[in-house]
Each structure stands twice: as structure tokens, then as C-alpha cells.
Amino acid sequence: MDVVIVESPADIGPLVASMVIGLLERRPGSVLGLAAGDSPVPVYESLIEAHRRGEVSFAEASAVTLDEYVGLPPGHPQSYRQVIIDDFVSHVDLPVSSLHTPDVHAADLSAACVEFEAQIGRLGGVDLQLLGIGANGHIGFNEPSSSLASRTRITTLHPRTRGDNARFFTSAAEVPYHVVTQGVGTVLDARHAVLVASGEHKRQAVAAMVEGPVTAFVPASALQLHPHATVVIDEASAAGLQLTECYRFAHEHRPRWCQY
Ligand code: GLP
16 A cells, blocks of 8 residues: 655645546546545546646546445435536546446346446446545445445445535435445455545544554455555644654655556
8 A cells, every 4th residue: 555645635636636647648448436525526626627738538438436325316416426527527528428327216226236346347447446535434435344345235324424424415314324335345446546535534544544454344444455555645634644754755765667
């Protein structure tokens, strides 16, 4: 796991965007895994700016989403499909038809989860999965105690996550109880996992993910098992780490030919 500590949340966007741009230069038809939430927004903003400057095209790329609420009407502004369209897809040349999301309106949700995994397989797998982290250590909507081998499935949110996400809704009662999420095992299949986090409220979760034991109690800790995981965090969210000097040293002395 590579840990990159940047000064402020504003520094996260350009660095992670450069990873995505580098990938698309090497393989324009890459498959991106897109996440919702506040954390990836600076990355989307940097990519949109780069696209406007003509530095990157998504025309041949595809994308899959990480997770989704169950029970919101199609097109609800807080459905993650809609959030990702509004925050990113509608501002670049990625065709909306190339954005693949689980069908959370299907009568048979379990079959829709199996189909979503099959869709990822048909696309050839995810090249770069963007991730945030929940304050309780979740990735996607894989809450503590999620199997580290889990696949895309329907699951129930923990009360803390419902509370954390209430800020996006007009009232806390509106936050759905159920979600579909890529499993931890699905996330681990991505060829490159890039997790971004910022803010003091992520300090404990980041420390547990990077330096704690690999445990289903902290689903993000499964990234320690990933052969190519990059964690890009600001000073505030890195404050609980013990080896910050080592991470900084490794980043400063990283050979130029060695891309994240
Ligand atoms: C939600 C999402 C996660 C996201 C997490 C943190 O629960 N399902 O994918 O990483 O919240 O969100 P934020 O980046 O807004 O703090």
C-alpha cells in the first residue's frame, strides 16, 4: 500500500487526476470505478478542468459505480448514479451509456447484483477504482463485519452511516436503510485501488485501515491485501498514523519512472 500525504484536500484532486489521466493515455478504453461522497469531488473537479483544457478524453472509456441506495426513485438527486452524472459524467465526454450501475429498481435485486458483477466481467474488469472511506472504516457500503471476500450484494446500512449521510438529504428519516454495494472482494479485483480521504473526522478510520490489522471490522483494511493500492490523504486525516515520516520519505524519493 502506497500512502501519500498531501498538505490539504485541494492537493488530492490534481494528484489523483494525474493517475487517471496517465491511465487513459496508456489505455483510452480503460474502465473507471467511480465513487460518490464528498471525498472524490476534488478529483472530479481536476479531471473536468483537464478535460476542458483538452488534456484528457473519456470518449472510449467506461465506468462502473461503487454503490447505490435502494428505494430512491430513479433520477433522485441523491441516488449515486445521479450524483456521479451531476458531479462528473455530465461535464466530460464519457457517454452516459458507458456508465454502468446496478439496477436497484429490479424486482429481483439479488439477480441484479449478479448481473452487475457479470457486467464488470464483460467490460474486462475495473482498471482504477476510486474510493472514499466511511468514518467507521467502510468502503463502498461495506460496513464493519462485511466479509472481506464479499461480492456485489444488497445490505443494510449501520445507524452511524445513515447519520453521516443524512447531510445530503432534507431529513435524516429520508436516508434509505438498504443499499447495493460492490463487495470488498469485488473492490479488491480492481487493478488499481485509489482511496482518498480528508479531514480530522477520518483520522481513526485511516489509521485503522493503514496500520491496523486486516479485519472485517474495518473493511478498508482489506486494501492491505491489494497488490496495487494507493491511499491519498490530507494532513488532518493522516494525523493518527505512526509512520508518517516513512510515507513522506517514500513519496519524496519515489523514482520518477515508478508511477502510482
Ligand atoms: C458513503 C459512501 C462511501 C463513501 C463514504 C464517505 O457511505 N457509500 O463510498 O466513501 O460515504 O463519504 P465522504 O467522502 O462524503 O466522507
